[in-house]
Amino acid sequence: MDAATAAIVQAIELVAVTKRYASGAPPAVEAIDLRIPSRSYCCLLGPSGCGKSTTLRMIAGHESVTSGDILLENRNITRLPAAARGTAMMFQSFALFPHLSALDNVAFSLKVKGVPRAERHRRAAELLERVAMSAFAQRKPGELSGGQQQRVALARALITEPRVFLLDEPLSALDPFLRVQMRTELRRWQRELELTFIHVTHSQEEAMALADNIVVMNHGRVEQVGAPRDIYNAPATEFIARFLGGHNVIATAQGRVAVRSDHLRVGRDRFGAPGAPTLAATVTDIEYQGCYVLLGLLSQDAAGDRPLCAMLPEAEYLRHQYLPGEPVHLGWHAHQAHALAR
Numbered sequence: 001m002d003a004a005t006a007a008i009v010q011a012i013e014l015v016a017v018t019k020r021y022a023s024g025a026p027p028a029v030e031a032i033d034l035r036i037p038s039r040s041y042c043c044l045l046g047p048s049g050c051g052k053s054t055t056l057r058m059i060a061g062h063e064s065v066t067s068g069d070i071l072l073e074n075r076n077i078t079r080l081p082a083a084a085r086g087t088a089m090m091f092q093s094f095a096l097f098p099h100l101s102a103l104d105n106v107a108f109s110l111k112v113k114g115v116p117r118a119e120r121h122r123r124a125a126e127l128l129e130r131v132a133m134s135a136f137a138q139r140k141p142g143e144l145s146g147g148q149q150q151r152v153a154l155a156r157a158l159i160t161e162p163r164v165f166l167l168d169e170p171l172s173a174l175d176p177f178l179r180v181q182m183r184t185e186l187r188r189w190q191r192e193l194e195l196t197f198i199h200v201t202h203s204q205e206e207a208m209a210l211a212d213n214i215v216v217m218n219h220g221r222v223e224q225v226g227a228p229r230d231i232y233n234a235p236a237t238e239f240i241a242r243f244l245g246g247h248n249v250i251a252t253a254q255g256r257v258a259v260r261s262d263h264l265r266v267g268r269d270r271f272g273a274p275g276a277p278t279l280a281a282t283v284t285d286i287e288y289q290g291c292y293v294l295l296g297l298l299s300q301d302a303a304g305d306r307p308l309c310a311m312l313p314e315a316e317y318l319r320h321q322y323l324p325g326e327p328v329h330l331g332w333h334a335h336q337a338h339a340l341a342r
């Protein structure tokens, strides 16, 4: 490890963490090594069943670890109870107590700890103010909108003064409009609070919008870790290229490559110098999307029939007006094709 890497405090470090729910069953999480820098926004991204919630629950202490270690700021927390770890969790459904006011919901964990009423209400009121919910302190959860409930849930988690904030699909219960709005708020809170956020999602769009680092998981393993732009521009595997969307996987003589849909060039004439990557294709569909047009294409590559997709800016499409059934040529710049490991 170089000095610069050593100087970055890791909020969370997983060392060879494995989880088996039953002996003999395939592992839900298999030998994961992961470092999440302090004060960063990390998204665990992957399809249903890939092990992301299990990973989050093991960090929270809601699930035991079969083998391996979990460190929080260099402290081994693997065997500590959830309340002693320095983490707090926000759930998809927010899990607010329906019969308690927003203020009492936020103050709840201090009540359990025996903090006197006046003191716990003072601290809860401060946190409600921080999330712009002071005016709703006396309302019950049922009298609040989804977004307002989320802010109360955030305040309730923050009252325990966590070092690491864990979020399990926190936006998926919200309608699409509110989801985008709350996404922006989550990012702003993370920056303002200077906390480490670890957020589980199956939405690549959400992960791209929020994360400093995305951890892409598949079948209980980490497939790739990186900044959204780095992962999008150089997906390591075919699974990632397909899961992220917006990519074509093409079999070439040198192996499989990923080419972004907006990097695939389409023309009636063959492209470029002899030897440059090129394919013949037929237009199958045309989808108008507003500022761009998606062309569905069928081609043959080294592995056989290959459905592909090209994303053309609206003006370019209008210049050419391709029609379904029309033969076209496809091309791409060699540097825009990323070799896939598998």
Ligand SMILES: Nc1ncnc2c1ncn2[C@@H]1O[C@H](COP(=O)(O)OP(=O)(O)OP(=O)(O)O)[C@@H](O)[C@H]1O
Pocket (backbone or CB within 6 Å): 021, 028, 046, 047, 048, 049, 050, 051, 052, 053, 054, 055, 202
């Ligand atoms: N309590 C449990 N007992 C037994 N198996 C479990 C349990 N929880 C999860 N699993 C299994 O472990 C694997 C990983 O599940 P996990 O919930 O971590 O995935 P996920 O990526 O979060 O999926 P989702 O997005 O659907 O929540 C799955 O095969 C799941 O069936």
